[in-house]
Amino acid sequence: MTEQTTESLPEIARLQPRQQMAMDCARCARPLGAGGRIWGETRHRGHLFRLWVCAPHCPPRAPGGTPP
Numbered sequence: 504m505t506e507q508t509t510e511s512l513p514e515i516a517r518l519q520p521r522q523q524m525a526m527d528c529a530r531c532a533r534p535l536g537a538g539g540r541i542w543g544e545t546r547h548r549g550h551l552f553r554l555w556v557c558a559p560h561c562p563p564r565a566p567g568g569t570p571p
Contacts, residue, residue, distance in 0.1 A: 512554060515547035522554075529554040531561040 513529065521527040527534055529542055540558040544551060 512543045512545050515545060515552050518554075523552060525553065525555040528557045528561060530556050531564075533557060533561070 515523060518529060519527065519532060522529045522532060525535065525539070528539070535555055535557065538558050539555040542554045542556040544553050546552070
């Protein structure tokens with residue numbers, strides 16, 4: 504079962520491969536490791552993708568920094 508969200512899911516084609524394969528957060532692109540939660544499911548070219556995000560939330564970005 505997927506979690507309901509008020510945010511719309513991103514287009515799969517715009518995500519990096521590691522985000523598509525649930526290795527990195529679909530929002531902030533940080534490695535998920537053993538933690539994470541399901542953001543939602545979407546289909547792309549007939550394939551089901553389950554997007555994962557940081558749990559309980561994405562950590563704030565460093566001032567003036569970019570995500571790793």
